[in-house]
Amino acid sequence: DVKVTQSSRYLVKRTGEKVFLECVQDMDHENMFWYRQDPGLGLRLIYFSYDVKMKEKGDIPEGYSVSREKKERFSLILESASTNQTSMYLCASSVPRRNQPQHFGDGTRLSIL
Amino acid sequence: GEDVEQSLFLSVREGDSSVINCTYTDSSSTYLYWYKQEPGAGLQLLTYIFSNMDMKQDQRLTVLLNKKDKHLSLRIADTQTGDSAIYFCAESFYNQGGKLIFGQGTELSVKP
Numbered sequence: 341d342v343k344v345t346q347s348s349r350y351l352v353k354r355t356g357e358k359v360f361l362e363c364v365q366d367m368d369h370e371n372m373f374w375y376r377q378d379p380g381l382g383l384r385l386i387y388f389s390y391d392v393k394m395k396e397k398g399d400i401p402e403g404y405s406v407s408r409e410k411k412e413r414f415s416l417i418l419e420s421a422s423t424n425q426t427s428m429y430l431c432a433s434s435v436p437r438r439n440q441p442q443h444f445g446d447g448t449r450l451s452i453l
Numbered sequence: 454g455e456d457v458e459q460s461l462f463l464s465v466r467e468g469d470s471s472v473i474n475c476t477y478t479d480s481s482s483t484y485l486y487w488y489k490q491e492p493g494a495g496l497q498l499l500t501y502i503f504s505n506m507d508m509k510q511d512q513r514l515t516v517l518l519n520k521k522d523k524h525l526s527l528r529i530a531d532t533q534t535g536d537s538a539i540y541f542c543a544e545s546f547y548n549q550g551g552k553l554i555f556g557q558g559t560e561l562s563v564k565p
């Protein structure tokens with residue numbers, strides 16, 4: 341069974357802090373994704389990666405960056421956290437074949453005070 | 454552009470059928486997915502349908518796809534209280550390497 345693990349379920353940080361959200365998958369998937377989930381807006385793609393050291397902007401990349409130094413790990417970085425980044429963050433992974441779905445972690449609920 | 458729309462809430466009684474609807478704008482999608490999110494958890498894949506199919510059945514779940522109207526639905530037969538969750542539809546595209554476009558999610562509430 342695919343396992344996608346996000347390092348924290350809940351996180352509370354202060355405005356201006358640099359925040360790291362970590363995601364690890366154990367199935368050797370090439371694709372990894374970061375989403376944020378807000379009520380009434382569904383999931384919005386922040387960044388994704390098709391391979392080690394490569395990244396692509398999603399629909400809402402502003403205020404975020406990512407790092408993929410190893411295939412199994414994809415990190416989301418909030419360079420200077422702001423209150424409007426309070427949200428649920430979800431990581432997913434998949435293989436790059438047409439009918440293969442994304443597998444999700446349990447999410448990190450991040451609060452910026 | 455790509456857009457996926459769902460109604461936000463649905464309430465049914467235990468034992469009834471639930472029908473969750475989804476409309477999309479981009480007809481070039483290849484696969485359409487239904488995910489379930491229970492409180493405090495991530496998204497769990499329920500089922501998917503290839504875009505050249507009309508229907509797929511999997512135990513209590515029936516997926517119907519109307520390509521002409523760009524309408525997707527998920528029917529849950531004999532709905533149970535354990536089916537209470539948020540349901541997301543999503544579409545993928547052949548030329549976008551597995552990127553998914555999600556709807557807003559429909560919160561299903563099942564009353565005893």
